[in-house]
Amino acid sequence: MTRLITTLTLDDAKLMLSAAEAKAAEFAIAYNIAVVDAGGHLIAFVRQDDALIGSIDLAIKKAVTARLFDKKTDYLAKLAQPGEPLFGIHQSNDGNVIIFGGGLPVVRGGRLIGAVGASAGSVEQDIAVAQAGVCAMDAQLEQERQSDTSRREQGR
Numbered sequence: 001m002t003r004l005i006t007t008l009t010l011d012d013a014k015l016m017l018s019a020a021e022a023k024a025a026e027f028a029i030a031y032n033i034a035v036v037d038a039g040g041h042l043i044a045f046v047r048q049d050d051a052l053i054g055s056i057d058l059a060i061k062k063a064v065t066a067r068l069f070d071k072k073t074d075y076l077a078k079l080a081q082p083g084e085p086l087f088g089i090h091q092s093n094d095g096n097v098i099i100f101g102g103g104l105p106v107v108r109g110g111r112l113i114g115a116v117g118a119s120a121g122s123v124e125q126d127i128a129v130a131q132a133g134v135c136a137m138d139a140q141l142e143q144e145r146q147s148d149t150s151r152r153e154q155g156r
Helices: 009-028 054-069 071-077 123-154
Strands: 032-038 042-047 103-108 111-119
Touching: 009 032, 009 042, 009 111, 009 123, 032 054, 032 123, 042 054, 054 071, 054 103, 054 111, 103 123, 111 123
Parallel strands: none
Antiparallel strands: 032 042, 032 111, 103 111
């Protein structure tokens, strides 16, 4: 039965982390990856062996930033440049806002249910690692939806 999702669960976070870790392996980079719930609270975090210590905080804050503003962190980066409408946003929330790529919101049915953040590689790599987590969640929900449809059709 398709779940009505209002926030990510620990199982969801584990699924996302697994997919993100697989993507990180393609880059041969040890990553820090964080998943937060709809309230922006940490659900799960992984620091791969030898991942940069300085990236721990960045991964978590990227996820939190994506949740706080319901936007991809690379999008916020564009709006936060001098002369742009969100210049200085990185100083909000006690300086806990990260405005470079690698933080992505997770949205279902128009509702934000959490976010993921990744840090260790280039901005493009960080985005790809985080996106792998989001795609895994998308695939899981699509599979649940198709199973529901199949069960309903069989019940007719």
